[in-house]
Amino acid sequence: MARPTKVGLEYFPLDVDIEHDDKFGLVVATHGILGIGIVVRLLIKIYKKSYFYKWEEREQLRFPDNTGVDINQVNEVINTCLKWGFFDRNMFEKYNILTSHGIQIRYLEAVKRRKEVEVYKEYCLLSKKEINECDNIVIVNLNFDNDTIYLQSKVEESKLEDSEVEDSEVDLESNKINKIYNHYLSKNVINHKKLTNEIKNEVRARLKDYSVDELIKAIDNYSLVFFSNLHYFDHKYPLGDLMREKSISKFLDESDPINNFKDKNKEKKGVVPNGERADELDAEYNFDRECSLGF
Template sequence: MARPQKNGLDYFPLDVDIDQDDKIALIEAQHGVIGFAIVIKLLMKIYKNSYFYEWTEKEQLLFSKRINVDINSINVVINDCIKWGLFDSNLLKTKEILTSKGVQARYLEAVGRRTKVEMKKEYLLLDENIVNVYKNLIIVDINSNNEDVSDNINPQSKEKESKEKKSKVNNNKEDSCSSDFNIYRYMQQRGFVTISPLIAEQVQADIDMYSLEEVKQAIDIADNNGKHTYSYVKGILEKRRANGTDGSTRQDTKPSEDKWSQYEFE
């Protein structure tokens, strides 16, 4: 008999400066080290299970007993985690689970060498461009009569459908990097050979925070300076925003020395 497939992780990455992440820092500012510990304990539970942790009455009572913290206090911390974007509000309300885009991206990165990885369609928060990176990923529709993967939710099928749509778009749109796919392709053309799902997630977050044009300009500056890491691009964006500069920033702009952590909790 074949061994049952393992879903959870034995360990997960935890940066030494995790407490410098704004979302974590806000929880610690509000709830002290107890709040910080609750977040870490929840992450341990999530990754031990896989990419989500059920948060029904049963789990709440057991979690409270095991960490010896009142359940009401724990839920106050979780509510603030939702407020600051550490966990997804909609999935907590509708599916009673704790997860986030960042959690799911880090999980896929950790299980990248497994032969097969399943994720439930109803729980999936990641964008299509990130999902399609993983050829071992099977998206399961839990509402169907069986858990076979439907053609219309398979990542490869999604990719084919996406390409067909893109082929109908004016060629000038592709050159202007006006979609997620185009900005990653542009990065590759500028020398950024390896774009992991976590990097893709950060690129999208920065496009939302700054703008597509600002991210593109920062990529140009990094390439012209011979730097092809996204931490360098991130440093340029942060320094330009801090200095209030616009797209006319000189090409010898140096990035911040602060290391961008790829494990942001979004």
């Protein structure tokens, strides 16, 4: 028999600076040491289960066991947590669960080595970008029927194309990254087998400063310089390395790489590895450049 999939945590991180957290500090200011104890026990309940804890009649009746704390005191602390945002009020009012964005982030960090982690779409407080950056998240839907939760559907591994958690900005960014990746592959510098998270992160960082067209043109410039016998630059950049600011900036049109990397000591005409003549590539570059300048 297969071992049951582990969901909860055996331990969880408690920041030593939590007392300086504004949300937690307001709970402590209101309820003192009792508030600290109740919050920590609630966090234990949450992380032992996963990233949320149902707070309904059954849980309320059992929570005070062996603590000597009145359930009304517990609910007062919870209400203060909801008031100041330590727990998410919307999730509590809509689904009767205790959770927060920070709790979900810390949970996913703790389970990042697990093969697959299910996250209920309705309970999810993560941004679409945060979801996309976690390789092992599987988004599932909840269907409420007579207070019973049924698993409706799983989101496939490709969260950008088929995910139930759709976001136009994430989809647009994904399309841009894929376009740049595929364009780089078309240059036959290095044949990457997979679009890794490392490559995605580097491309994503450059898209904050440059347009897709600028980055594609920079890749064209790099390819021309790399393969041309008329230029001395011959470093073979993987896409991730090329997308670093100090690398890609050398090949932007504004840096004039075609002239800057030209080898003055070589003949004007040479043959590049793919069989095209270097002078023909230069002519093609000059033609494109003149067109872009309106000549």
